[in-house]
Amino acid sequence: MSKIIALFNQAGGVAKTxxxxxxxxxxxxxxxxxxxxxxxxxxxxxxxxxxxPSELETTIYDALVPKDDEQFVLxxxxxxHGMDLLPSNIELANAEQQLIEDVFASVGxxxxxxxxxxxxxxxxxxxxxxxALRSGQIEYTKAKAIARVKDEETRKQLLExxxxxxxxxxxxxxxxxxxxxxKQQEELRTxxxxxxxxxxxxxxxxxxxxKRKQLESLLAKLEKLIAEEK
Ligand SMILES: Nc1ncnc2c1ncn2[C@@H]1O[C@H](COP(=O)(O)OP(=O)(O)OP(=O)(O)O)[C@@H](O)[C@H]1O
Ligand SMILES: [Mg+2]
Numbered sequence: 001m002s003k004i005i006a007l008f009n010q011a012g013g014v015a016k017t018x019x020x021x022x023x024x025x026x027x028x029x030x031x032x033x034x035x036x037x038x039x040x041x042x043x044x045x046x047x048x049x050x051x052x053p054s055e056l057e058t059t060i061y062d063a064l065v066p067k068d069d070e071q072f073v074l075x076x077x078x079x080x081h082g083m084d085l086l087p088s089n090i091e092l093a094n095a096e097q098q099l100i101e102d103v104f105a106s107v108g109x110x111x112x113x114x115x116x117x118x119x120x121x122x123x124x125x126x127x128x129x130x131x132a133l134r135s136g137q138i139e140y141t142k143a144k145a146i147a148r149v150k151d152e153e154t155r156k157q158l159l160e161x162x163x164x165x166x167x168x169x170x171x172x173x174x175x176x177x178x179x180x181x182x183k184q185q186e187e188l189r190t191x192x193x194x195x196x197x198x199x200x201x202x203x204x205x206x207x208x209x210x211k212r213k214q215l216e217s218l219l220a221k222l223e224k225l226i227a228e229e230k
Contacts, residue, residue, distance in 0.1 A: 061094070
């Protein structure tokens with residue numbers, strides 16, 4: 001009976017390929033028949049075995065991407081240092097793309113394109129929102145809406161309120177709309193304070209008769225506005 005040994009480690013450059021080749025070699029010297037399968041577009045195993053990947057016409061790619069050719073035979077190089085090799089080259093990267101698309105198509109609810117444009121950007125969400133999203137406390141459409149609030153403190157409060165009160169997306173949008181006037185008000189107040197301070201210091205505004213007249217008229221308008229409140 002045949003055995004499949006797969007070597008994997010999420011870290012790069014930690015000798016996965018070197019170990020695959022050496023393990024294969026030692027198994028073959030112990031009278032096991034060994035087929036090395038290079039399933040990496042980087043094709044290091046193929047190169048390590050002395051084959052130039054770019055010169056290959058058929059590789060594992062052809063086995064993974066279905067073709068109509070019924071005569072297709074796996075492109076195995078026989079008896080390299082006592083082992084057989086199913087080689088790879090960079091073309092396999094296309095197969096990976098194709099395989100991903102097939103998985104999305106089989107799941108059916110989401111296309112690769114929609115995943116790329118709608119779901120992937122979620123990874124750029126602020127950390128607090130991302131963790132709420134990952135723990136399932138909030139849906140991604142709501143998370144995206146809340147993430148648009150720039151002020152960190154306001155955003156946190158909104159997130160808490162959205163989760164705590166199970167707010168709907170439209171309720172969240174309403175709250176965000178209300179935030180905008182509050183911000184504009186704040187900006188106008190700051191502008192008013194700055195202008196007031198500058199006006200007090202601007203000497204010509206008080207000494208120049210023409211300017212003083214203009215100031216008087218502006219002040220009268222302001223007084224009228226304030227009087228309307230009472
Ligand atoms: N025991 C070792 N001592 C020193 N160098 C080593 C040893 N094992 C492997 N190497 C070297 O480390 C480098 C990376 O090895 P290898 O390609 O096997 O890693 P890998 O995990 O397959 O990398 P990748 O993630 O890129 O596929 C190679 O240049 C290899 O020659
Ligand atoms: Mg490798």
